[in-house]
């Protein structure tokens with residue numbers, strides 16, 4: 001007998017399970033709209049041109065220290081550049097760093113988890129408020145960190161937009177001071193619906209008034225609007241809104257640099273200006289480093305080397321912006337293509353949301369039964385919430401997908 005016979009089997013992660021089912025499908029017609037990764041018009045992965053250039057440069061430099069350990073905190077130059085990408089705007093070149101403690105993480109997931117562990121250990125929030133719906137890993141991360149979870153009704157199903165009224169009502173009535181609120185900084189996954197700037201302003205005021213701790217998840221900077229600066233507007237607003245407001249930012253370079261498997265990311269903890277004289281941000285940093293050391297010693301270095309190489313060169317940075325424009329431009333073109341075909345087919349329902357939603361995903365509005373049917377009958381793979389990754393669409397399959405949607409909604 002085994003001492004492990006008592007183990008129950010947890011459900012598989014949906015996005016990766018859908019991807020596995022797609023790979024196992026032998027139909028020549030199969031289409032993968034499940035996983036959130038960028039694909040070219042030929043349906044292939046795309047190493048960004050600027051990433052290839054940085055890789056070539058790193059290869060030529062042939063630095064003998066390239067496989068050495070990073071510091072526990074991570075690569076400090078990478079962290080400064082990563083922080084400035086979020087907190088500095090064109091007018092003020094440097095992100096103010098004396099309030100911010102930054103550490104390198106195992107990409108965005110690791111940043112979310114490190115922040116959750118830090119909060120659970122040191123601030124013991126009564127509850128974390130997670131948007132409904134959300135990236136499903138938020139629930140796993142906060143469960144493993146041991147923090148009680150609540151949800152706020154993020155999405156207005158009828159209006160197909162962010163539901164500020166019900167969000168504010170829920171948090172005002174049910175959240176307590178010291179609770180954490182998870183926020184998608186831009187390109188909300190899975191709905192593709194973000195708060196307006198006016199709603200972000202109200203959100204900052206609500207967090208301040210109620211004593212809540214905002215926790216931004218920034219996984220798609222550059223993918224919502226195509227502009228990295230515009231996509232971190234909400235975070236900069238919170239930063240400048242109230243120098244006392246303390247909050248977290250989990251930053252990922254998976255999508256905007258196409259470095260998915262390299263695990264490049266950072267956690268930034270913004271501390272109150274009131275703690276500056278007593279060195280609060282250094283104490284936060286030391287505690288983050290202590291958690292990192294006990295968990296994985298330090299983050300991997302290849303991805304952060306690439307990001308650093310690009311961000312410190314004005315020329316490569318320009319090229320990165322072009323690459324981002326290319327990716328976000330192709331996604332926008334595919335939204336339009338899918339919309340045009342559904343309208344031409346006179347598919348029942350309204351489809352304007354496919355155009356108005358932003359980022360990598362569209363929340364189609366397909367029901368769970370329709371998702372089941374489209375996968376069974378047409379080999380089109382997507383999440384059961386009806387979320388599709390738009391970048392899985394291309395000129396060769398968009399017609400087919402539109403006809404498949406048309407078939408299952410009739």
Ligand code: PLP
Pocket residue numbers: 036106107108109110135184189217218219251252253254260265
């Ligand atoms: N947060 C959100 C909302 C995401 O969609 C993702 C990836 O899909 C992540 C975080 C983390 O990704 P990674 O761990 O690859 O940086």
